[in-house]
Amino acid sequence: MQTWFNTDCPLLLSGLRGRVVVLAAFQVLCPNSVAAAVPQAARIYETFEPKDVVVIGLHATFEHHDAFNAAVLKAFIHEYRLKFPIALDHPNPGSPIPHTMDRYKMRGTPSLVLIDRHGLVRKHAFGAVDDLRIGAEIGALTQERGALGAAKRSTAA
């Protein structure tokens, strides 16, 4: 089970086909997450149209498990005035790596995953990412409309 904030219902990637998805993994006590990755995710959320780009925050941690709970994340979201959907990753029984981080083979926080309109992972970054470069990559993915149209047609056929 994941706990979600800023959304009425959990977001499933399968329900986001046709839109570029930015998955931003962070941890509320990780300096690079707080100083760079979370504000960048908020800027991406403000910059792009929701019909083109979906930003999803993922709180995840490899350590300090006893320090985190939903109340900490809720207070963080309140204090930093975050508006985009955020999930609290659930622990993986028998592993220190939480479920979603494991699925996307993330190495730690912050991590950023770009998923194109077809659901394919197109970028996987660990650590701080340059605004100009990530803007360019998202901007380019939003323009891959022709291919998507084709894909949609073939899927519909």
Next chain:
Amino acid sequence: MQTWFNTDCPLLLSGLRGRVVVLAAFQVLCPNSVAAAVPQAARIYETFEPKDVVVIGLHATFEHHDAFNAAVLKAFIHEYRLKFPIALDHPNPGSPIPHTMDRYKMRGTPSLVLIDRHGLVRKHAFGAVDDLRIGAEIGALTQERGALGAAKRSTAA
């Protein structure tokens, strides 16, 4: 009871006479604390000689009480590599304002209190404080040696 980190024993102001004391109140989920006040406290700790200036961090909160515990503060100190002594303020029964914050009439986080070599409060600031100005004020307080010598003599008499 307060919980202390980065010190073998609790620090009492009465034991710090003769040194300038910088009391930096913060909260781990408060954006201004994390981006400005905590790094500034660390810089003050690095810049001045321990024989002249003592830096004490005070974790305190007016809200989100269910989000905080010693494990959260311990993880924060580890992640931000803080070396100066830090206390977890204890709740005030019957009040949302914790004990030490109440005693110094702090209005929230971040707050900064400067105490001179005689134990007198000389500055009380709420919100971010300019590095140049706080440096100048601490630097000036460290030079008040003559007066301290006089005070010491009269105390010794």
Next chain:
Amino acid sequence: MQTWFNTDCPLLLSGLRGRVVVLAAFQVLCPNSVAAAVPQAARIYETFEPKDVVVIGLHATFEHHDAFNAAVLKAFIHEYRLKFPIALDHPNPGSPIPHTMDRYKMRGTPSLVLIDRHGLVRKHAFGAVDDLRIGAEIGALTQERGALGAAKRSTAA
């Protein structure tokens, strides 16, 4: 006549068809130009492939005409280690607004103009521009290949 730096020959927009052109107007004594626009132009130059995006700096001024000469701009380019082509805009006889700034109706420095692969002006900004947004816009323009192909065919016909 314009004086050029970092290029063997003057760049003409007509010779850049097929590539996105970023025209960054600046002035070496304008605070926003020096702190924001010039470093951003250098980042754009580093981020994108030359086959996709051409960055051109344009030094231009509405005032302080007696302060500027080619030696000042040459020293600035040397000190800031700029690698992209830069032109010194030439004065407009009878007007304080130099020639190229006038042609693109720029209101001052810094100004940024985006020109698409067909030579059409697609963006015109006065003042500092957000890295994420400009990255997205350039990234999107670089993906307009299909249309360009079509245009090239029709031009070739």
Next chain:
Amino acid sequence: MQTWFNTDCPLLLSGLRGRVVVLAAFQVLCPNSVAAAVPQAARIYETFEPKDVVVIGLHATFEHHDAFNAAVLKAFIHEYRLKFPIALDHPNPGSPIPHTMDRYKMRGTPSLVLIDRHGLVRKHAFGAVDDLRIGAEIGALTQERGALGAAKRSTAA
């Protein structure tokens, strides 16, 4: 001859006894000067009382001599809205190092020299200087009043 800005008459150190003097050497095309040293000099000017601390800017250069003239410095002061007194250092015949830089043995720009109330050089820094540390050093120098009083009496005797 030096050319001065933001002052009715040239400032002589001998006329500034009794006050701490901050001498900030910069060059308008030097990145560290423009991004760090000049704004810091302006902050020092705003932070301290004129009766305690005098800030003097010194424009000086080892190279690009053909690029600089009084018009460039005047435009820079206007654009950056500098209010503190600034002198244009005069060339040293037979040397690339200008007169005042040579006298204070400065190695380049930015450089910062602190002179105490008695006219003694107390600090000499080349490159960017930390706000907290320089604030502390100036603050400490402003408190050396007792010694100054004694010096004044002996000078007057």
